[in-house]
């Protein structure tokens with residue numbers, strides 16, 4: 136087994152040793168009230184909490200509260216409290232899509248901009264508890280919009296700028312959001328993204344579904360001509376002129392909602408994951424400090440998009456709560472060329488770099504010289520998130536990018552967990568390539584078999600967490616029953632992650648991937664059911680089944696089995712049409728990689744599609760199809776095997 140021991144240079148810099156980790160961890164699980172009571176003080180409270188943990192995973196009574204009698208404001212914690220000491224320090228370091236464009240926003244400027252946007256929202260009637268939807272490119276105004284909402288107690292719902300008008304409409308409607316903040320266009324890899332046009336279509340679709348958006352606040356990014364609805368649309372640069380740069384932060388209860396973030400599950404429509412104020416902020420800030428061994432003055436860069444939870448916790452809230460300089464990147468890793476990440480690291484002297492395995496694999500394929508022609512001497516810690524990292528990519532990241540000078544933190548967590556749950560701590564934890572290593576403070580992972588029996592010691596099974604941590608989601612927005620059903624009913628009394636994992640002889644955790652019908656494409660979570668429902672909404676499709684298959688760069692690719700309506704002929708042109716249709720319905724991230732026309736799908740006699748078989752065929756591993764005796768028509772399998780799209 137390949138173990139990379141903590142180096143002395145890492146130890147010298149690290150805030151914690153492995154002994155500290157062990158001692159802190161023990162205390163965090165034996166005395167959560169004492170531990171979190173102390174660390175809860177890392178943020179500023181308007182009214183200090185007197186209660187710490189009050190949580191129940193009991194069937195019928197899932198109830199999660201942390202610091203429940205304290206009050207605070209997240210924006211004040213991320214901005215105002217730093218003004219005395221670091222008003223002139225850069226808060227957001229913005230790097231544009233075009234390498235010639237970048238700017239630094241100080242904490243003082245951030246304060247003024249966020250206050251202005253908060254006042255502009257107030258002027259349009261937004262108040263505590265209202266939902267504000269944010270559909271933005273990676274520009275500082277996206278962070279202003281989140282923080283402005285938090286400042287006035289509104290609940291933000293950020294929708295990734297790559298989602299389609301349909302997907303945006305569903306989220307506007309789901310959150311009954313009266314306000315949408317967007318931009319004229321986005322800019323990525325030299326290409327424009329028609330955000331305002333998409334937003335207009337989304338508003339039309341939402342209106343037809345019965346929810347009319349009242350205000351669309353539009354940030355001017357590219358200056359393109361965009362359609363305008365006078366009664367509804369407001370230019371940010373105009374509203375800004377009229378808005379005061381002073382807006383007192385709203386006093387929020389620790390358990391008041393901070394944001395909703397929609398994420399895919401194995402069934403139904405995406406779920407609105409709800410996070411609240413106090414516990415989330417404490418957890419985001421604390422994990423940011425210790426997982427990245429963040430020190431005052433470090434330049435920190437997380438390459439995620441604010442449309443995902445990683446962008447929420449580790450571009451905006453965690454780093455800003457810690458008074459860090461957080462780099463925000465508008466572009467993509469391969470524009471103008473595949474050296475971009477490393478060039479940006481040199482340009483801004485980045486110390487901590489956090490990205491996704493899919494990007495690492497793609498850049499690994501671009502050749503070492505793209506990396507080695509840059510310096511990267513500023514780097515101290517490297518991180519990954521979003522999907523399992525294969526040891527080959529881990530080793531390349533460690534050797535070629537980090538030149539063995541920086542530890543790698545492979546951080547496992549989810550939208551639902553609010554922050555990192557399983558991870559090494561730099562300079563404390565010995566590393567094993569491909570393992571997320573050890574649980575963070577307060578996190579108690581447990582493996583269970585399919586019957587729910589706990590597996591102790593060295594084992595492989597379904598990954599559960601047996602007790603609450605402060606960053607945990609509190610509910611599914613508007614549907615607490617579905618919250619319990621989705622996360623606490625499979626294994627009663629435990630939070631079920633949907634992931635499989637192994638625990639080895641050193642107590643190290645290895646995440647093996649989803650065990651439900653969720654696939655992970657380039658680090659983006661997708662329910663196979665969502666892609667299926669997009670496919671069957673096409674008039675020529677009668678039935679569809681979607682599975683993931685191993686993909687060199689994306690981690691998993693999207694493989695679709697499609698049964699056509701009577702009289703429809705399969706063709707290459709129709710495949711293209713279906714791919715375009717799915718992109719239109721969900722967005723480009725859901726583009727099918729393979730489409731196989733199937734005269735029939737393998738079903739049990741009770742009509743259940745046997746996905747296990749479909750997965751095997753998509754993996755080109757049909758020699759091991761397993762038991763097919765329960766199939767209604769075993770012959771359909773032969774046709775599927777015969778016409779499979781993936782052949783080794």
Ligand code: 6R9
Pocket residue numbers: 398443444445519520521522523524545546547548549550551571632633634646647648649655658659660
């Ligand atoms: C933060 C984020 C969550 C799912 C999760 C798991 C996968 C994330 C991982 C990882 C292996 C890691 N995942 N980090 N798998 N190793 N370090 O990605 O949230 O978009 O909700 O996805 O991603 O399968 O369940 P989210």
